Amino acid sequence: MSAAFDEKVHNTLADANLQLAIYRATARLIDHRKHAVTADALPDYQELRTEANAIKRHTIDHLDHYLEQFEANVTAHGGKVVWCQDATEVADFVLGLAKERHARLIVKSKSMTTEEIDLNERLEHHHLESVETDLGEYILQLAHQRPYHIVAPALHLTRYDVGDLFARTLGVANETAVEKQTLIARSVLREKFLAADIGISGANFLVADSGAVLLVENEGNARLTTSAPRIHIAVAGIEKLIPRAQDLAVFLKLLGRSATGQALTVYTSFLSGPRRTGEIDGPEEFYVVLLDNGRTKLLADSAKRESLYCIRCGACLNHCPVYRKIGGHSFPWVYSGPIGAIITPQFLGVKHEPALPFASSLCGACAEVCPVKIDIPKILLDLRAEVKQDERRDGRGRMERLVFKLWAWVMCHPRIYEMAAMVAAGVAPAENGAWLRKAPALMDVAPVRAWLSQRDLPPAPPKSFRELWRKR
């Protein structure tokens, strides 16, 4: 485990206010989802999950075909598809376009993909102002923080935190009422929308047969971002494809419900190309940036390819007892929670944070609520095996490897297993059956100390089951 990960975990667990904020916010999201997917509210919920999984499987297995179909349809509508390998290529494209069009101000709607490539920082580095317009993201931009959660980026901040932040950064009165805070952000952002030259959005889905970008949101800022400025750029990972507009009937039923418990979000925008002759609004130019940034690497791995099915609803984060303890910022990359734990090592390599696949009790709550049925625990187990292979290649983790080798050998030799167990029990006798608070001298080893740092240790019974069974 890296010291940075360890420290973030420790600090989050030690912060009682933060613990309460995370727990309450996720509990609310859990509750909303639960009511949205009951048999009364959505009788075919399980069938929809199966269908969504099948559509994603088909799309990802035939991604080359759908990407080309998507590009052809975007082009036919007067838009342009831009293929980018990585973060630099996206930034170069946006910077180049901004220069050509003499653009100075960019408004952005919420997009995890642009977080993934640090787009704001890259643009600001070249003196382009890029303003987040989702309330949560705007708050985080002012606070210079990364999103805490895929769907609820400022989940960890209280309204008091936001009041202080606005007062400090915007020079306004310290307002603690959420409605007043929203009005403050709105008055700042309205001006930005009107003055912006370029709007950058993400995409919830890319619809191949329509060449369309589908966006869901609750604040209306994404619709403004994509229609007010004269240029709209949607930045999306290549895995966002779905074949047909009618597939949205499956995904839109699942996405809002899984994310926030909403049957549909307040705004659903279906954007297919620039403003056409006779239309009164919409951008003059429409670009879709299709980003790889490591996704083709995942695509090549048929065993873990399903990681690309994710529609970023955040349900696995809300339901994950580990996320609920360690929060979003403990995770080493922008994607947190169970989905972050499986895609981070695949995008950045298992060495990036080797502890990540192990930071799970494998309880399976994530897979249970995943709307596209990604088998997250199975992928975590595969990644654990990859971490151990990597350690072996590098000659690290020798002690643990030796222990498991010895353990396996003992487990294949029942007589030795019994003797070893008797020796261990002799070291830690159960005097009065009380649970132990301290390690017996001969058992004072790291794993036992780790156990005892949190809990008491069970005493060894006088006789094992097999000894008792023989006497029975």
Place this chain on the structure above:
Amino acid sequence: MAQRVSLFVTCVVDQLFPKVGLAMADVLERLGYQVDFPEDQTCCGQPAFNTGYRDEARQVARHFLKVFRDCEYVIVPSGSCTSMIAHHFHHLFPADPQAMAAADALTPRVWEFSRFLLEVARVDDVGARFEDVVTYHDSCHALREFGIKDGPRRLLANVRGLELREMDAAEECCGFGGTFSVKLPEISGGMARTKIDSIVRTGARTVVSVDSSCLMQIQGALSRAALPVRTMHLAEVLASR
């Protein structure tokens, strides 16, 4: 002649909670089964598998398959170990068709204890008596890999003198997670404390589950917090009269 069933008591029960194994045998014998304990059994291999040591897990799984090869029913006091055998053994042997076939042949014969009672023995009342207020903790693998949820509650509801109280977060993980409990102890401990808060709110005196490992985690945290709540495996409650 009585149907023979074989116990796989798991290494945790064998070494730390032998009473659970004895209770399970008692209940099965009362129901008329002839209970057998294959003495060469050790572990299912899950600790190695969950820690990423596939070769070591394979070795132990091979040993398991050899020991239980001829058993008609294998009864396990753990949803987690049952899942290791019934769901993960298959994936351990992609390059060994013979071992994979042995694993597949064993899969339908491996039963978590409560599920065996309800689905094979077809009983939901074993004639037990246990005067206590009890709350039931859903062990994750029993719940999510086998859908074991109502079964243990039905068995408990039919125990004379027992009052069952639901906790608010019954389905939330206790935080054990095998080697997770010692690899990331702070997170695991935090999860255990959330769990015991939920348990304590019910006012129950006893927490029951179908997995001794979860109960070890929960009892360890209860004991550390000096709370007067005890843990018992479902088999122990059902064996009481």
